[in-house]
Amino acid sequence: MSGITLYDFELDENCYKVRLLLSILGLSYRKVAVNMVPGREHLGPVLMALNPRGSLPILTDGAVVLSEAEAIMTYLARAYDAGNTWLPPAPKDHGAVTMWLQFAIRDLHAAFFARRLAMFDETGDEVALSLAARRAFRLMEDHMTAREFDRAAWFVGDNPSLADLALFPAIALSRDFGIEHEAYPALRRWMRRVRTIPGFVTMPGIPDYY
Amino acid sequence: METGWYPVALAEGLERGTSTGTRLFGRELVVWRDSAGASHVWEDRCPHRGMRLSFGFVRDNHIACLYHGWQYDTAAQCRYIPAHPDLAVPGTIRVATYPSIERLGIVWAWNELDSAAPQEIELAERAAVTPVRSLYVDASAAKVFDALVLAECPPLKNAGGATQRSRTDALVSFKNGTDEILVAVQPLSDVEAALHIVIAGSPDIHGSDSQKRVSAWGEALRRDVEGTPQARELRHEVAP
Ligand code: FES
Numbered sequence: 001m002s003g004i005t006l007y008d009f010e011l012d013e014n015c016y017k018v019r020l021l022l023s024i025l026g027l028s029y030r031k032v033a034v035n036m037v038p039g040r041e042h043l044g045p046v047l048m049a050l051n052p053r054g055s056l057p058i059l060t061d062g063a064v065v066l067s068e069a070e071a072i073m074t075y076l077a078r079a080y081d082a083g084n085t086w087l088p089p090a091p092k093d094h095g096a097v098t099m100w101l102q103f104a105i106r107d108l109h110a111a112f113f114a115r116r117l118a119m120f121d122e123t124g125d126e127v128a129l130s131l132a133a134r135r136a137f138r139l140m141e142d143h144m145t146a147r148e149f150d151r152a153a154w155f156v157g158d159n160p161s162l163a164d165l166a167l168f169p170a171i172a173l174s175r176d177f178g179i180e181h182e183a184y185p186a187l188r189r190w191m192r193r194v195r196t197i198p199g200f201v202t203m204p205g206i207p208d209y210y
Numbered sequence: 211m212e213t214g215w216y217p218v219a220l221a222e223g224l225e226r227g228t229s230t231g232t233r234l235f236g237r238e239l240v241v242w243r244d245s246a247g248a249s250h251v252w253e254d255r256c257p258h259r260g261m262r263l264s265f266g267f268v269r270d271n272h273i274a275c276l277y278h279g280w281q282y283d284t285a286a287q288c289r290y291i292p293a294h295p296d297l298a299v300p301g302t303i304r305v306a307t308y309p310s311i312e313r314l315g316i317v318w319a320w321n322e323l324d325s326a327a328p329q330e331i332e333l334a335e336r337a338a339v340t341p342v343r344s345l346y347v348d349a350s351a352a353k354v355f356d357a358l359v360l361a362e363c364p365p366l367k368n369a370g371g372a373t374q375r376s377r378t379d380a381l382v383s384f385k386n387g388t389d390e391i392l393v394a395v396q397p398l399s400d401v402e403a404a405l406h407i408v409i410a411g412s413p414d415i416h417g418s419d420s421q422k423r424v425s426a427w428g429e430a431l432r433r434d435v436e437g438t439p440q441a442r443e444l445r446h447e448v449a450p
Pocket of ligand 1: 256
């Protein structure tokens, strides 16, 4: 048993990103279930001490304490991906993966909020969030369409990378907030490929068939 | 809404054993391809409780509803009800279907449910087509056609002279020299349309390079149609 602990909320897509990578890397870890909604346990003193931002996921590994899914994924890839494929070292691919991780944080943030609005009764501008989420999905669709012209299957390079794992949840869960997959044929094909990655796991809202 | 043949998907993009939901004039359709390679276009509604079949999945030669697992064969006939595994399913339980056909690398549907006698599709098949992409636009089909009939054909392999356009109810052809691009327009709703774009000619000639050029052309057309503000040219201040 490794010393990894994940503070996790089952229905949260950012926690799911980390669970997905941990499973794919074949790492055993201790999972601490946090009742984020409706319990708001992530804002209690214990977790606030670990992560003053008051967000999940949080990962600890020995003395290492990290929050934010993309940062945790980067850490896990560097620390435990022996094949070095999930965060490719070649400058060009490394830069591109980092760009898409940034996209997952910034451009897809609207999708994250749109889902919280729909699932957890939070407040926000539903129309604006949906528009922004669709704009982000369209950029992903255009990118994967272009990739297919080059017979490429993944967002970056010849292998699946952290980019694919970080981008997958928002679109795979988009029906939770009323965005169908009709307009994204290239992303539909890509999502089917993601499901074939050894170690792939689902979460509530993401069926294992597609 | 006129009765006729309308495009609903690019044939190549619809992989075996998969399904997708789409719309024609606001009505929900499920488009799927069975494991033998045949494509089907049905009403996206399970006869059991009306759930969308496109949320379900394809296994072998049937499509299964996500909700209670009723399974339908390629003739849209219900064959299996998990809650009653020994029941001989009555022949009356079937999904309503649209006549459909593949032509020019595109799946077409006749937009009349369970029509006994759709007209012949008038589009002549080509020796080879290169699929480009389906492009979903936030604008009506009429607005898309208005833009298409003014569009120029991007140069591919053998351009020459002016673009010649011709159109039928659902298809626009752009010819330039021996290059030809075909754009089929699917009216999704009053305010959304899909463009299914192919290049006439073999993928050996038009793979990758031409596909990228036509795809970028389509994206520019989408920007125009949706009325996104034109990107202003970057102006570099040059010190005197
Ligand atoms: S609604 Fe389809 S099986 Fe019940």
